[in-house]
Amino acid sequence: MDPYARLSTPPPPVEENPRRAHRVEAALEKWALEVGIADYLGEINLSGFGRMMCLANPHAASDNHLLVLAKCFVAEYITDDTCEDNEHGVVPAQLYPQLMMGTFTIESTAPIAACAKEWDAQTRTSILCQAWQGAIASVHEIATPAQAGRLKHALATLFIGFGGESGWRLAQRVPPSWEYLMERQLNSFFCSMILPDVAAGYELSSQLYYLPEVQRALRAAALSSNLMNDVYSLWRDLEQESTAYSLPLLLAAEQDIPLEAAVERTIDLHNELIGFFQEESVRLAAAHGPTMGRYLADILNWLAVNRYWHVTSDRYRMPA
Numbered sequence: 403m404d405p406y407a408r409l410s411t412p413p414p415p416v417e418e419n420p421r422r423a424h425r426v427e428a429a430l431e432k433w434a435l436e437v438g439i440a441d442y443l444g445e446i447n448l449s450g451f452g453r454m455m456c457l458a459n460p461h462a463a464s465d466n467h468l469l470v471l472a473k474c475f476v477a478e479y480i481t482d483d484t485c486e487d488n489e490h491g492v493v494p495a496q497l498y499p500q501l502m503m504g505t506f507t508i509e510s511t512a513p514i515a516a517c518a519k520e521w522d523a524q525t526r527t528s529i530l531c532q533a534w535q536g537a538i539a540s541v542h543e544i545a546t547p548a549q550a551g552r553l554k555h556a557l558a559t560l561f562i563g564f565g566g567e568s569g570w571r572l573a574q575r576v577p578p579s580w581e582y583l584m585e586r587q588l589n590s591f592f593c594s595m596i597l598p599d600v601a602a603g604y605e606l607s608s609q610l611y612y613l614p615e616v617q618r619a620l621r622a623a624a625l626s627s628n629l630m631n632d633v634y635s636l637w638r639d640l641e642q643e644s645t646a647y648s649l650p651l652l653l654a655a656e657q658d659i660p661l662e663a664a665v666e667r668t669i670d671l672h673n674e675l676i677g678f679f680q681e682e683s684v685r686l687a688a689a690h691g692p693t694m695g696r697y698l699a700d701i702l703n704w705l706a707v708n709r710y711w712h713v714t715s716d717r718y719r720m721p722a
Contacts (some may be wrong), residue, residue: 404713406633406665410673411626411709412702416460418453426468428450434472437536441527442480448716451475455601458707459700463544463603470540471601474553475594477533478560484530485564497568500530501561507531508538508554545600548608556593563589567647579652583625586649591623591631591708598700606697610690619682623701626675627708629668634712636665676705 430452434443434570439638455462455472462468485497507525525531534557566585570577577585599606610616620681632648647670653664683702687695 406630406669408666408673409628409630409633409709410676412706414457414703414706416703416707419456422465422468423450423453423456425465426456426472428470429465430476431467431506433469433536435477438526438532439476439480440478441657442483445479446476449479450711450715451479454707454711454715457711458704459598459601461700462601467544467601467603468707470537470544471594471597473533473537473540474486474597477530477537478593480533481530481560491519495572498565500528501565503528504530505558505561507534508557519628534592539695541600545597546605549597549600549605552608552611553593553597556596559588560590563587565690570647576652576655577658579649582647582649582652586625586628587621589628590621590624591627592620595624595627595701595704595708596620598704599697602700602712604693604696606693610642610694613690615682616686616694619679619686619698620701622675623679623705624683626679627705629672629675630709631712632669633665633672636661679705 427450430446431443434440434446452468452472455475459471460466481501482501484577495636503524506521507528507530511521525535537552538550541553546552563585567589629649632650635646636648636650639646639651650661650664653659653667654661657664659667680702683695683698686696689691
């Protein structure tokens with residue numbers, strides 16, 4: 403039973419496809435071994451990233467299209483993990499150089515032969531760089547240059563958000579809720595969410611994608627999904643004394659209210675953001691045509707599936 407049924411994310415409209423999910427996850431495991439991120443195999447298998455991509459992209463053009471998106475999802479997970487001071491990560495003071503190297507890896511680089519050997523050596527020592535190098539190469543195989551550029555731009559924004567969170571840790575500072583929500587506009591599920599057209603083999607043009615009102619709607623959608631994640635991750639944060647920041651925990655301390663009340667306020671904000679996205683989707687589809695409507699419908703399905711994945715994945719399953 404879902405303890406957070408009041409979250410207004412709609413249910414996913416698709417059924418499970420275990421055979422396809424198994425194929426994608428087997429290929430994802432093989433890729434992880436090839437690119438040198440075997441340390442994460444346990445978490446990859448536990449979380450079911452391939453299954454998530456299959457559910458979120460029911461009209462994918464091929465298993466390979468799903469695999470490419472799953473690679474990106476894993477690379478984002480590794481980046482997030484790297485940004486916390488734990489067994490896989492780095493201390494906050496060393497994080498910005500790691501993020502700089504990650505950004506260097508995903509962008510085309512100037513051909514400077516004198517630096518090539520050192521650059522290659524450094525990227526090979528970074529599990530973050532190895533993951534993104536493989537993931538971005540795969541994206542270029544199936545996406546248009548504009549779609550790949552869309553992802554790279556979103557990743558640069560994500561890395562800024564990671565850096566901001568690292569700054570809180572360096573200062574040993576608990577941010578106020580307004581600042582946390584600002585940071586979560588940058589550090590969110592946005593990068594994972596924005597490529598349904600790549601998976602399905604169509605394209606929302608850059609002229610439409612970068613409209614300010616479209617970006618505002620997508621940011622609201624991504625933030626809503628992160629608040630949903632805060633709610634379902636809360637037991638893990640409490641049990642493991644996690645260094646992750648969470649809106650319910652911040653609200654409970656800041657407003658001196660019980661944690662249960664803080665969870666309810668987080669759910670209220672989630673529902674407000676989902677409502678805004680759904681209303682904007684109707685308006686934007688009417689104004690900009692069927693491709694816009696299809697893209698935003700695919701985003702809503704992604705949100706629904708991400709919620710379903712949190713409920714059913716072993717990674718987020720609450721203890722009995």
